[in-house]
Amino acid sequence: MADTSQIKGWYLSLFKDFENHLDGEKSSSFHKVRKEAIGRFAEIDFPNTHQEDWRFTDISPILRHTFSRADKKAATIPTKDQISGFQFNGMKSRLLVFVNGSYSPELSLQPPLPKGAVIGSLTDALKNPHDIVSGHISNNASAGENAFTALNLAFAADGAFVHIPDGVEIEEPLHLLFISTGPGEFISQPRNIIIAGKNSRVRIVEHYVSLDGGTYFTNAVTEIHAGENSSVNAVKIQSESLNSYHIAMTEVSLDSNANYTSHGLSFGASIYRHDLNVALNGEGSDATLEGLYLLSGNQLSDTHSMIDHASPHCSSQEHYKGILDGKSHGVFNGKIMVRKGAQQTNSYQENRNIILSNEAKVDTKPQLEIFADDVKCSHGATVGQLNRESLFYLRSRGISEDQAKLILIYAFASDVLKDIKEEEIRTQLEKMLSERFLAAAR
């Protein structure tokens, strides 16, 4: 195990610097939470491959960099044209743009809001001490056992803050666009908080992109709380620069009869790790997690999902697929936990992988931990190649082998996309897939 005390010291000094730039906010109650978090960060080690949860994911390359804090002023401001390049054609949305983790109101697009709804930046939310924000943060923010989560909380200053009051439906999807742009090697740590009240409905698109393919580190945390009978639909598109690192934690909690759907799409970053924890706390809640990782080169993508069935009559479906080329490495760890008393649970989980090259590898570990008896849980995992019969079928109809392969890969991947509610996003992702696979097939 490498000595990480030096890099830890670096982040601790970064915190000092961060504190000095906080001015008046230093005395706020939220700053206490940050201080606790940095204290926790100082205590815990960075994860290493000796830990069960990080067995297959070696994050030591991230620790070799001394990332500086993203400088708001130094950053190249993206142009309107560049922004619209990242928008989805024809999609009516509320656009919140974050440049290197800081909210940029000038670039964002916000139609008037229904009464009581808050959609904005965490910085603003912290400035006008909203009961919900402080309440939520102190209740839910825990530095936990993970050094990265602790680090994020210590530096938590900006990100999206969304509060949908009871009974309100936000029609347009919220497009949270996180743009990273040079110069220099920096770390940005957005913290997004989404609170959906009773009977509310909201759609969120978390979108991470880069302007100039630089080397940077995104350490994001997203908290989602879905109230009774609410519906939260989340899409996360990670298409960061191939030289960057992205570590993310998504914590979701569902009240009774709430519905949560998530699509996690991973294309970029050199090391990507996503912890997706969904707690079905209320009776009758339902979660659907879909995901696709498309890797090549030396990329590593690691998805750790944990679905916690804490109440009876809940259901969850999980469906992750991976396509691996080059020397890439895919990791999937899916845990389904059914707690005592969570009877009548229905849970299904599936992870399927296709390896295209000799040097790519996959480590998959679905897990079931069940403490109730009246349950139906199953999981499946496969790693393999394209189906030979299907290949033969296509070839017998005059399609070349290479073409046939690409068609099958396209079919395999597009399966995950088909349930994305935002048609424009689906179309664009399908287009991207078809350009990558089908165009090459022609």
Place this chain on the structure above:
Amino acid sequence: MSNSELTVEKLANEEYKYGFVTDIETDKLPKGLNEDVIKLISEKKNEPGWMTDWRLKAYRHWLTMKEPHWSNVKYGPIDYQDIIYYAAPKKKPKLSSLNEADPQLVKAFEKLGIPLEEQKRLAGVAVDAVFDSVSVATTFKEKLNDLGIIFCSMSEALQKYPELVRKYLGTVVPYTDNFFASLNSAVFSDGSFAFVPKGVRCPMELSTYFRINASETGQFERTLIVAEEGAYVSYLEGCTAPIRDTNQLHAAVVELVALDNAEIKYSTVQNWYPGDKDGKGGIYNFVTKRGACRGVSSKISWTQVETGSAITWKYPSCILQGDNSVGEFYSVAMTNNMQQADTGTKMIHIGKNTRSTIISKGISAGRSNNSYRGQVRITSKAENARNYSQCDSLLIGDKCGAHTFPYLETNNPTAQVEHEATTSKIGADQIFYLNQRGISTEDAVRLIVNGYCKEVFRQLPMEFAVEATRLLSMSLEGSVG
């Protein structure tokens, strides 16, 4: 287990204990473990020098190791200095007829359908000359001898065939392998050794049954089975009859070696004392079992039926080195009351076109916890490797737990790895269907559970399969409520 059944267990256990107290054991080392103890064990068994050295090396390595705690089982600390590492075979009081044996024990035997003579042997009744297991064993031994098959205790093998043992011992499970395997390597008391020479198909199921000292299960057993080119052997371990033992920790090691085109089938039925309803007492069964398919087209098949022990913690594994080699793992693990099981397998694919199948059936009842933990690793050179795993868990009652931890590690694009797992309870509709046809709920559960385990039982040798079915019904008793 029902209350009456529990009292059976308890009573039977207590009687047994008293039996030991009246017996004065003479040849016994003091408690504790150090190099002198190991030297003494080796000396007493008149072992060759290399064996003593190997044991010492293992012991020194063991000292540097820490007891592992990553498994999904909980138990109090084990005091390794509080164990007697060597005792000469204990003498049991001989009874003159079954009538003197504990009636509850006899009842259990009857339920299991164990033949009368076998019952006597197990209960420690002196059997008459005709049915003497010694003579039966001798007849079989002669037959095996004619074919060149060696089947004897490890101590005997070390005296008679030291070079053969030396060639294979520790080559599958090295003394550095893991904490309990190292401990076993240092202090193992005895075990079985089987060697099937080139091209020989062993005509009968080899089982500890035929070994005279078989009923004395050692605390640290060491088993080594070697099948040379083209040989076939089927080995049975354990017995369906409830076995009680005063030793709490059992750390056995089993090594299998299959050369070109050889096949080894290893079946285990384990029904050691599981402890009482509150989890008091019971055996810790921490076993390292591993087979190496060294040769091309070799095959190793593990079948296990685990119903006993307070804690079962083992992963019979296959290292598929030879091209086209095959590994199989069939398991039924049943836990009741406070029992804990963390069991599964490892399939390491190294050779080309290697195939493995894993079928695991877990049944949890009472307040027990049952985990499947398995690893399938396809190394980068294992072209066209194929694995199919299926792990099902059945839950009976709402206080038990079932867990699945499969690890699939694939480093080769030509591999096909499939894993499926389900967890559920017995469907109310299934029970209703059977009730409707006049079958009581208890019988219905038995029927369903047996059907559920059929895939594994099918792999067992005939007589064993019948007994295993009954054993399972017995373990299920009282869990339906």
